[in-house]
Amino acid sequence: MIVLGINAYHADSSACVLVNGKLVAAAEEERFLRIKHWAGFPGESINFCLAEQGIVLRDVDIVAINTDPKAARFKKLKYLLRNNPSFGLVFEKIRTRKKRNNIRQTLEARLGMEPFKGEVTYVEHHAAHLASAFLVSPFPTAAMLSVDGFGDFCSTAWGLGEDCKMSVDGRVFFPHSLGVFYQAITQYLGFPKYGDEFKVMGLAPYGRDSYGKEISSLLSYDALTKFRLDLKYFRHHRHRIGYEWDNGIPEVSDLFSKELENLIGPRRRPEDSIKQKHKDLARSTQIVYENAFFELLSDIHGDYETENLVLSGGCAMNSVANGKVYQRTPFKHLYVQPAAGDAGGAVGAALVAYSHRCTNVRPEQMASAFTGPRFSDKEIKNELDALPATTGKCGCHIEYQKDFDSVLSETAGALEKGKVVGWFQGRMEWGPRALGNRSILCDPRRPDVKEILNTKIKRRESFRPFAPSILREYVSEWFEQDDDVPFMEKVFKVIREKRELIPGVTHVDGTGRLQTVTKDSNPQFYDLINIFGLATGVPILLNTSFNENEPLVCRPREALECFMRTNMDMLVLGKYVVTRLH
Numbered sequence: 001m002i003v004l005g006i007n008a009y010h011a012d013s014s015a016c017v018l019v020n021g022k023l024v025a026a027a028e029e030e031r032f033l034r035i036k037h038w039a040g041f042p043g044e045s046i047n048f049c050l051a052e053q054g055i056v057l058r059d060v061d062i063v064a065i066n067t068d069p070k071a072a073r074f075k076k077l078k079y080l081l082r083n084n085p086s087f088g089l090v091f092e093k094i095r096t097r098k099k100r101n102n103i104r105q106t107l108e109a110r111l112g113m114e115p116f117k118g119e120v121t122y123v124e125h126h127a128a129h130l131a132s133a134f135l136v137s138p139f140p141t142a143a144m145l146s147v148d149g150f151g152d153f154c155s156t157a158w159g160l161g162e163d164c165k166m167s168v169d170g171r172v173f174f175p176h177s178l179g180v181f182y183q184a185i186t187q188y189l190g191f192p193k194y195g196d197e198f199k200v201m202g203l204a205p206y207g208r209d210s211y212g213k214e215i216s217s218l219l220s221y222d223a224l225t226k227f228r229l230d231l232k233y234f235r236h237h238r239h240r241i242g243y244e245w246d247n248g249i250p251e252v253s254d255l256f257s258k259e260l261e262n263l264i265g266p267r268r269r270p271e272d273s274i275k276q277k278h279k280d281l282a283r284s285t286q287i288v289y290e291n292a293f294f295e296l297l298s299d300i301h302g303d304y305e306t307e308n309l310v311l312s313g314g315c316a317m318n319s320v321a322n323g324k325v326y327q328r329t330p331f332k333h334l335y336v337q338p339a340a341g342d343a344g345g346a347v348g349a350a351l352v353a354y355s356h357r358c359t360n361v362r363p364e365q366m367a368s369a370f371t372g373p374r375f376s377d378k379e380i381k382n383e384l385d386a387l388p389a390t391t392g393k394c395g396c397h398i399e400y401q402k403d404f405d406s407v408l409s410e411t412a413g414a415l416e417k418g419k420v421v422g423w424f425q426g427r428m429e430w431g432p433r434a435l436g437n438r439s440i441l442c443d444p445r446r447p448d449v450k451e452i453l454n455t456k457i458k459r460r461e462s463f464r465p466f467a468p469s470i471l472r473e474y475v476s477e478w479f480e481q482d483d484d485v486p487f488m489e490k491v492f493k494v495i496r497e498k499r500e501l502i503p504g505v506t507h508v509d510g511t512g513r514l515q516t517v518t519k520d521s522n523p524q525f526y527d528l529i530n531i532f533g534l535a536t537g538v539p540i541l542l543n544t545s546f547n548e549n550e551p552l553v554c555r556p557r558e559a560l561e562c563f564m565r566t567n568m569d570m571l572v573l574g575k576y577v578v579t580r581l582h
Contacts, residue, residue, distance in 0.1 A: 004057075004060045005017075005018065007066050009040060013038055015048075016049060026346065031045075031372065040245060041247070063116070064350045119353075126148075130157060130312060137308075143301060144159050144166065147296075151342070184254075186200050195250075200282045207283030215264075215284045216288050297328075311334065312348070314342065336487065340489070373427065386557075403575075407577065414570050415532055418449075420567070423440070424546065425437050425524055435487065469515045480492060485514050488515040491514075
């Protein structure tokens with residue numbers, strides 16, 4: 001059975017292919033179009049996923065979309081009758097619903113195929129999120145929670161997963177949303193771009209909880225209704241915001257009202273400097289978010305007799321909160337899939353469609369995030385030959401290593417000497433994190449590496465931390481928590497006496513957003529870290545995404561272009577090693 005999953009007309013548009021319950025290909029549209037969080041119809045992603053399996057649209061049994069226009073329709077009607085939303089808000093929803101209802105025709109037109117004879121199925125947004133986490137998790141039974149901005153008139157859903165079955169037992173509906181709460185403060189703090197919430201997470205450790213009282217007034221919690229927003233501080237429930245888009249960069253107008261500025265003062269503009277007040281607001285926002293999040297998790301744990309938890313939805317990307325689940329709740333085991341946000345809804349929709357057909361067969365566990373395009377050494381050579389900028393005339397030397405052991409030795413040696421290395425191998429990662437195939441790597445022992453990367457390579461804010469990729473067997477020697485973190489989805493405390501040994505990946509609060517690497521999950525990356533560890537005594541590499549204010553590089557050409565316009569010292573593409581002559 002072949003299922004094509006799609007996240008369309010929403011940010012992080014994406015597609016995947018599931019064959020007999022196994023995820024064989026998945027990618028975000030932004031990687032092909034080179035526009036961050038691109039929203040619209042994921043035509044390029046669909047083409048890649050089909051081509052990866054050597055199939056065409058007529059071979060697909062089911063096309064599954066991670067939204068159901070019929071979901072919560074009575075609640076939607078009730079809200080319209082009781083409130084007075086703007087015409088723009090209503091029109092936006094109607095227009096997007098019409099596009100999604102025409103998905104069959106869009107597929108045929110965009111892919112240039114004869115009429116599609118298979119089934120088109122719509123999966124409610126949060127059901128897709130929950131499936132994307134539980135049905136590919138290692139747990140036979142688990143409590144499930146999906147938290148995001150909004151999808152199908154709902155911001156939060158929870159339930160229980162058992163074997164091949166999922167029950168959704170509770171929801172929080174529009175207009176109340178933890179995602180909107182966090183995004184609104186993100187905008188207020190001068191980070192207006194879609195997906196900028198991680199900047200608030202990075203800024204929070206620099207602040208004090210000086211605004212706890214004020215920020216707490218925006219969000220309340222009780223066991224019956226769960227969390228509630230004080231809507232006077234928000235405007236998403238009355239005005240057109242722009243949560244659904246067609247063929248472009250996601251843009252969200254202000255979610256907060258003037259009342260928020262009356263409460264805590266004028267907003268910070270993007271061009272303004274970051275003051276202590278902004279750091280304190282970030283800290284208070286993270287604390288208030290975590291308090292509501294953990295109360296919700298504690299309530300959910302009380303409903304189900306399980307120590308296992310799976311998280312999904314955009315808020316599951318809050319790795320700081322994820323790292324505290326074991327300390328702040330009774331749960332003992334946590335799984336978060338690599339694309340927990342809306343991109344992952346494509347996988348969730350495909351999983352639900354598959355499970356409805358194959359009711360007693362559990363889909364295959366997602367132990368790897370490497371589901372994107374791959375390139376042979378021959379294809380890499382063609383790219384090198386086609387780009388004059390990579391020739392010796394422009395200050396670069398290109399060498400082909402016949403065996404990969406030589407590549408590993410040369411790369412580890414460069415890293416030990418403090419070089420910045422672009423690392424391009426195998427299949428591209430699924431999800432927002434670079435996990436060792438499209439990565440920029442550095443020596444975590446360098447105290448100046450953050451400044452070098454933030455100013456000369458990544459060109460981003462100085463307060464943002466970098467992640468440690470560590471061999472799984474050494475986690476307990478370097479971090480206070482010993483756990484599997486394959487997709488860089490949790491933040492843990494670095495053991496105090498180890499912090500001065502790896503300043504490049506230790507944040508100001510003594511934490512690191514780690515990735516655990518095993519021989520099975522990524523043998524080449526594992527071997528590279530191991531060689532570096534044997535030479536230095538530190539089985540860790542600084543790992544950040546291979547990009548420069550753009551989507552993660554997908555093809556060799558993009559890696560080469562990023563290398564040439566930044567100050568990286570070395571680029572490793574398959575067995576090709578590119579170094580600067582200086």
